[in-house]
Amino acid sequence: NEALSEFLRRTPKSKEFSAAAKHVMPGGVTANIKAFDPYPVIMDKGAGAQLYDIDGNQYVDYLLSYGALMLGHGHPAITNAIQSQMEANGTVLFGTPHRLEVEMGRKIMQHYPSMEKVRYTNSGTEATLLAIRMAHAYSGKHKIAKFEGHYHGGYDQVLLSVNPSLDNAGPATEPASVIESKGVDPYHQQHTVVLPFNDLDATAEILRKKKDDIAAVILEPIQSGFIPADQSFMKGLREVTEELGILLIFDEVKTGFRVGLGGAQAVYGTTPDLTTLGKVIGGGFPVGIVGGKQDVLMTSAPTSNSDVFDSSHSKSSQAKDVLFHSGTYNGHPTILAAGLATINVLEQEMDHVVTMTNKLKKGLSELFGKHGISMQTIGLGSIFNVVITDKETIGNHRDFQQANFSMRKELDFLLLNEGIYTKPLNRYSLSTVHGEKEIQDTLAAYEQALSKLT
Numbered sequence: 117n118e119a120l121s122e123f124l125r126r127t128p129k130s131k132e133f134s135a136a137a138k139h140v141m142p143g144g145v146t147a148n149i150k151a152f153d154p155y156p157v158i159m160d161k162g163a164g165a166q167l168y169d170i171d172g173n174q175y176v177d178y179l180l181s182y183g184a185l186m187l188g189h190g191h192p193a194i195t196n197a198i199q200s201q202m203e204a205n206g207t208v209l210f211g212t213p214h215r216l217e218v219e220m221g222r223k224i225m226q227h228y229p230s231m232e233k234v235r236y237t238n239s240g241t242e243a244t245l246l247a248i249r250m251a252h253a254y255s256g257k258h259k260i261a262k263f264e265g266h267y268h269g270g271y272d273q274v275l276l277s278v279n280p281s282l283d284n285a286g287p288a289t290e291p292a293s294v295i296e297s298k299g300v301d302p303y304h305q306q307h308t309v310v311l312p313f314n315d316l317d318a319t320a321e322i323l324r325k326k327k328d329d330i331a332a333v334i335l336e337p338i339q340s341g342f343i344p345a346d347q348s349f350m351k352g353l354r355e356v357t358e359e360l361g362i363l364l365i366f367d368e369v370k371t372g373f374r375v376g377l378g379g380a381q382a383v384y385g386t387t388p389d390l391t392t393l394g395k396v397i398g399g400g401f402p403v404g405i406v407g408g409k410q411d412v413l414m415t416s417a418p419t420s421n422s423d424v425f426d427s428s429h430s431k432s433s434q435a436k437d438v439l440f441h442s443g444t445y446n447g448h449p450t451i452l453a454a455g456l457a458t459i460n461v462l463e464q465e466m467d468h469v470v471t472m473t474n475k476l477k478k479g480l481s482e483l484f485g486k487h488g489i490s491m492q493t494i495g496l497g498s499i500f501n502v503v504i505t506d507k508e509t510i511g512n513h514r515d516f517q518q519a520n521f522s523m524r525k526e527l528d529f530l531l532l533n534e535g536i537y538t539k540p541l542n543r544y545s546l547s548t549v550h551g552e553k554e555i556q557d558t559l560a561a562y563e564q565a566l567s568k569l570t
């Protein structure tokens with residue numbers, strides 16, 4: 117089609133480079149999500165809210181590295197923080213506890229009062245992995261429950277029913293546990309129970325039946341960052357998990373410091389037992405945090421007589437009653453400096469990001485209305501998605517699957533040609549440096565794109 121031909125015409129160097137990259141990395145990518153047909157755009161530079169590809173095309177960036185870049189590209193507050201940290205300390209890494217771990221921890225706990233203690237990890241994936249291990253250690257129970265359509269990272273225990281095809285996803289009220297990747301051990305289908313999002317009755321029934329085995333329910337309080345839990349669903353879920361002695365884990369890797377400074381838990385007024393954060397809090401660098409109830413976090417506290425596992429010890433001194441948590445880079449000082457700088461800026465500018473996001477959503481709704489296309493901008497705070505659908509409400513994976521993806525995809529290529537970047541079919545995230553100009557440019561690009569839709 118026209119949109120694709122124009123895309124091919126504008127991006128010959130990306131095409132060439134992608135072909136060469138396939139000789140180095142399987143599929144030419146180092147994260148499968150970065151691939152798309154016919155080939156991904158290869159970016160070269162970022163500045164503020166803009167990205168520039170290797171063909172010299174300029175884009176307003178709404179991918180923002182899957183939501184990680186809350187201050188846009190190359191923000192001076194982050195650059196300065198990294199430089200000062202390295203100059204002041206004369207090293208990038210201590211291999212010991214250090215001051216920034218406590219300073220950052222206090223800052224996070226101030227915004228997330230549900231966190232009575234925190235532990236650092238190197239990614240969102242590691243954070244959910246640790247949170248789940250803590251839940252097992254605390255409860256002594258060996259299963260977890262997750263919701264259909266929710267993503268918590270790329271390991272076996274949660275790589276189930278993230279994006280199942282509706283043909284084999286089982287009944288809506290009792291979803292099957294569907295393996296999402298080759299290589300996942302089928303063992304986990306028996307140990308990860310899948311729940312129907314935004315269906316409180318069905319969720320409660322499954323949990324009641326399996327309460328003796330389920331250590332925790334983990335969820336994205338806002339699925340994929342844009343499909344919110346109903347307020348009544350969230351309230352009911354908190355009540356039933358508490359009643360049944362099942363821990364509630366909020367995976368706020370996407371929503372933390374994005375739907376508001378206090379994340380989804382502040383929006384809902386819900387206190388989870390554990391929370392995971394990532395993305396925004398690293399200022400563009402890899403990081404994760406697990407925080408939550410003192411008793412649960414303390415499963416990882418070393419004891420004085422047999423505190424740590426060190427493979428170089430001639431005799432194992434691991435305390436078998438302590439949860440193992442380690443990592444060479446945990447609490448990396450340079451990354452925490454970048455993260456702290458990000459949060460400091462965000463404390464001043466979060467309102468601006470939300471105002472701009474709402475302005476963009478409103479403008480888009482008007483434009484789609486003008487073109488007679490049924491569309492919803494679903495999401496809260498600084499994230500949303502453009503969902504082309506006739507359905508009145510999108511409450512879960514199954515509703516979302518009925519959206520018009522082929523029109524959205526054509527639109528995404530038209531928008532790439534107009535200088536608007538998100539990965540085709542992905543959601544939109546904004547940053548502190550998305551201002552009036554970016555919003556107006558984006559609406560003008562949409563106007564063009566919508567008028568060219570076939």
Ligand code: PLP
Pocket residue numbers: 182239240241242244267268269270336367368369370394395
């Ligand atoms: N949990 C959620 C809700 C996420 O959105 C992501 C990443 O997109 C992860 C966990 C995994 O985080 P990471 O990619 O940092 O490993």
